[in-house]
Amino acid sequence: MLHELLRIPITGRAVLVPVYVITAVLAAWVLVGPARERHRGRRLAFRVGAGVLGAVVGLVAVWWTGDVQDLFGVAFTPITRMWVAFAFAGVALLLVVLVQGGWRRRGLAVAAAAAVVLSAGLGVNVDFGFYKNVQQAIATSPYKTVKLAERSSSATPATDLSGWQAPAGMPKTGETISVAIPGTVSHFRARKAVVWLPPAARVANPPKLPVIIAFSGQPGQPADLFQTGNMGQYLDHYAAAHQGLGPIVVSPDQLGAPNRNPMCLDSRRLGRSETYIMTDTVDWIQSHLPVESGPSHWAVAGFSEGATCAMQLSAAHPDVFGTALAISSEIGPKNGSVQQTIALGFGGDAAAYRAAMPVALMAAHAPYRDHLTVFGYGQDDAPYTASTETLRTAAERAGMQTQTFVSPGSAHDWNTVRYVLAHGLPPVLAHLGLPAAEGTL
Structure with missing residues (x-):
């Protein structure tokens, strides 16, 4: 009751x-x-x-x-x-x-x-457009915690996804679970991550699949993109039309707590959030999930602070990520004023702060090859409209392919997130090597 x-x-x-x-x-x-x-x-x-x-x-x-x-x-x-x-x-x-x-x-x-x-x-x-019911407002994560076993490197052979046929007994929908990803190298104290497994990943001999690392905004928690953003529902819709295929989505905790903001950086005062993502999380994904390797099969996505993280990591690590989805990204890492950001995240080094801006990272790593960044923002969100346009211009100048989706009549909210996911995921999935999807999800 x-x-x-x-x-x-x-x-x-x-x-x-x-x-x-x-x-x-x-x-x-x-x-x-x-x-x-x-x-x-x-x-x-x-x-x-x-x-x-x-x-x-x-x-x-x-x-x-x-x-x-x-x-x-x-x-x-x-x-x-x-x-x-x-x-x-x-x-x-x-x-x-x-x-x-x-x-x-x-x-x-x-x-x-x-x-x-x-x-x-x-x-x-x-x-x-945040909480849909009381349970979302009072629960940190509704997803059951599962301990996944490590997989051997040969456990999942490479598969030509264009010829994949769903085996008998394959589940009809994906599964969203909660997992602990330890900060083995970073020693970053993260909350449990959320993982979405498409139906094709839930069979006895799954194919190797592309992966999306996705970040919530701040304040927030890893479950937000699934509970409020409907990401799992959109991907279920895609999988139902494509033999159960889809990306494996991992939403790690880049914050450490709802109101913390380490800015996806390594810093003395806020912790080694970047190492937690790029080393601990990436290594855990490769050793525990049936995923393809190489930037052509890896994407990073996020909303607000999480989108800023996506832009930072995508720009700085083109050897890992070949695709990004940034929904309402800030122009760069931010924790309060510029002075406070530099003090907290960069030990007072203003030059290091400027070098960590996505625009600077894209210029430093250009030219990018076969790299897609999908941008999105709300029509009534003037500050993030400006930051997105600046980032898009820099991305194109650096050789990235870009697409932009504008959510009509929404601002910096979860209505925007749902609109951009529904419209922006299809080009992301196609760029990751999955079958192309027509229209929206």
Whole structure:
């Protein structure tokens, strides 16, 4: 029973409309008060004034933290700003009613404030397109943990995928699992990774398949691209049309914790995140999964901070990655201001910071051969539109092939991620040597 309740969608009208109606009724009752309330007009004026002041404080808070300090790395949409202002107004109204007195009214004010905050949270969630249900909001990863055995180098012979035929009894869908990838060389303390195995990888004698290393944004966790980005669903759709084939996707933890950001670099203060990815994770994939070798069969992908990582690693390691998918990438590694980024990630060395920018890395490693980078961003995401165009221009100048997908009517959110994955994965898969897919996934 509880399990089913946790899976109730929280982005549909069946939940949102009742919550909004209840919130409106409670807020109106608390604001107006009973008809016979003493000094009703004066008290109403105080409540209205408090609500307006609270809304203004909320808008200023969003402006200061988001636009001035850029604490979240996201330009908030007008819808999110409205919901934040609404939440602050509700809390301000609660404080005034608590002072004005009346136990019944105070109880209603607490209920109204809770409803306002809940409504605002649901509204912001819809705007960002993040959590689909309560389970996603409270669970770190819903996928079962599996310990995969090491494979011998000859266990999986190379296979011509163009002639692959699905064997009898092959599973109809892929499988998403959680695995521990130890930081053997890096000593980086990572959370469990998420791995998606296509149906063809789940048979007794699987073919060697291409691989995608995929990164979440920050804050985030490895499961985000599958839980919220629907990556597994899109690849299941592809596999169903192509004899169960698909890439093996590994989503390691490049962060170490939801609010940490080592910037996919090796640094004294933040840890050896790059070594964890490029040595520990790459070695683990090669020794535990039936994957092809060589950059023509390896891709790196990500969203936001994860996309920046994808650009850094793709540009710096063309011997490993021949394909990249960058959704809303920043112009380069970033952890706070430029000065803070240089201090945290580069030990104060500004020259090393400039050399680590993807644009500089692409110039240093040019010309790239048979290298594809697929870019994506939201139509209403001006900062990331600019950074993407700068990166795309540099990529083409360095000899990369590029494609760009723009998500209509979305910004720096998971609606953009889902759109770009659905449209951008087909060219990525084709460049990895898998059968071409028509249209979107």
